[in-house]
Amino acid sequence: MADAALETTDAQQEGRQSARKTWLTRLGLVVVIGGLLWAAWYLLVGRNHVSTDNAYVNAEMAQVTPLISAQATDVLVSDTQAVKKGDILVKLDPANARIAVAQAEADLAEARRRFRQTAATSDSLSAQVQARGADIVQARAQLATAQADFDKARVDLQRREALVGDGAVSGDEVTAARKGYAAARAALDLARAGVQTAQATRNAATGQLEANDALVRGSTIDTDPAVLAAQAKLDSAKLDLDRTVIRAPIDGVVTKRQVQVGQRVAQGSPIMTIVPLNQLYVDANFKERQLRDVKVGMTATVTSDLYGDDVVYHGKVVGFAGGTGSSMSLIPAQNATGNWIKVVQRLPLRIALDPRELAAHPLRVGLSMDVELDLSDK
Missing domain, CATH: 2.40.50.100 (RNA polymerase II/Efflux pump adaptor protein, barrel-sandwich hybrid domain)
Structure with missing residues (x-):
């Protein structure tokens, strides 16, 4: 009986040991197979993908x-x-804008009126210059007449003075000749002054004409600087009204x-x-170690907590931020102290989304997203 019980106990122990070895063998096989599957997944898929859940919807509002x-x-x-x-x-x-428009319209009408007045003044001054030219002709004719009278009076005086010694002329005739000579000389000087006065008057009229012409020369009522300035004020007033x-x-x-x-x-x-809900994008914050092989143009898959994993958005990397999130914060971190500890930084990437997918499943600014990049898309 004792030998039979001992044999039964030994058989049970051997069975348990055999079952344990079988279980451990199976467990080892499962671990090995799992490791091989994980290694295969990493080599084929995992190493070509990086992901982050630190991503948010944004837009150019x-x-x-x-x-x-x-x-x-x-x-x-x-x-x-x-x-x-x-x-x-x-x-x-x-109300105020309409008043400003009315005032600007009045100023424009006044500028146009002044231009027409200036142009008309030029015509008037041109006629005055022509009239002063006629005055000069008349003054020169009077000068010629005075010159002839003066020459005649001078000759008459010379003749009479030559006959005084012979007694052929009386003293009264000589006196009258001298008086006529003086009068002719005075008339000649007056005629000369008249010519100079007429010339000065014409020069003044010519100067006024040139000064007035300078205001309108090369301009029309639509291109006059004053009119253009008034028109600009009117356009500005109308713009304020709009x-x-x-x-x-x-x-x-x-x-x-x-x-x-x-x-x-x-x-x-x-x-x-x-x-603009049709122009949303995602700002994804990746760890700096994840960005070694990331390039602009790589494809990305994006999911939102709003719709879950059933709705997948497809996008592309369109750019990298100019600095990490900590460097662009209101109070950047200062690492100049001796107790510095390295902290892995995150750099924002911008992911452009497909407008058709956005239209089918609208998003809102600020929603959190999960982003995965395909590094094999070189």
Whole structure:
């Protein structure tokens, strides 16, 4: 009996040891196969892919700012509302802008009137120059007459003075001849002065004509500098009037609306933001060690927590940020102390998404994303 019990115990121990060896062998095979599968996956797939869950949706958002200061009379949109480029967002009070347009139109009409007046003055001055030319001709004719009278008076005086000694002429005749000679000489001087006066008058009229012509020479009523300046002021006033109607600069969704009816908005102050949902992209923050083989143009697959793994977006790497997230922070890290510890940095990459996939499954700015890059796409 004792020998039979001992043999049974030994058989049980051998069975347990055999089962343990079989289990360990199977476990080892599973581990080896798993390792081989993992190695095969890494060699074929894993080493050609890098991924991160530190990624977020972003967009080039349009900030709407009024270009003039005025009171808001009508606000036609609200937050979360979709708008198209050119849709009216806000209307501002146009009263001051209309007054400015009316004033600019009056200034333009005045500038045109002054140009026409200046052009007409040139015609008048030209006629005056011609009239002064006629005065010079007349003065020269009078000078010639005075010169002839003076020559006759001089000859008559010489003749009479030559006959005084013979007693052929009386003293009264000589005196009269001398008086006539003096009068002729005075008339000659007056005629000469008249010619000079006429010439000076014509020169003055010519100068006025040239000065007036300089204001209109080479210009028309539409190209005159004063008219162009007035026209520019009118265009500016009309532009300010158009700016009383604020329109959407892009397609998108309104967010962060900060204007109410009756509020006076200041020029350049933001009143709302428009997010272009059809132009979203992903900023993915990869560890610096993951970027050794990453190039611009590589393909990427992106998933969102909003839709889960069932919806996969396809995109491409379009660029690297100019610095790491820590270097671009408001207060960059300072590593000049002696207790410096190396911290792995992350560099943002921009991933452009397929617009058709965005249209089918819209995203929103700020959503978290999972990004995987295919390094085999060289």
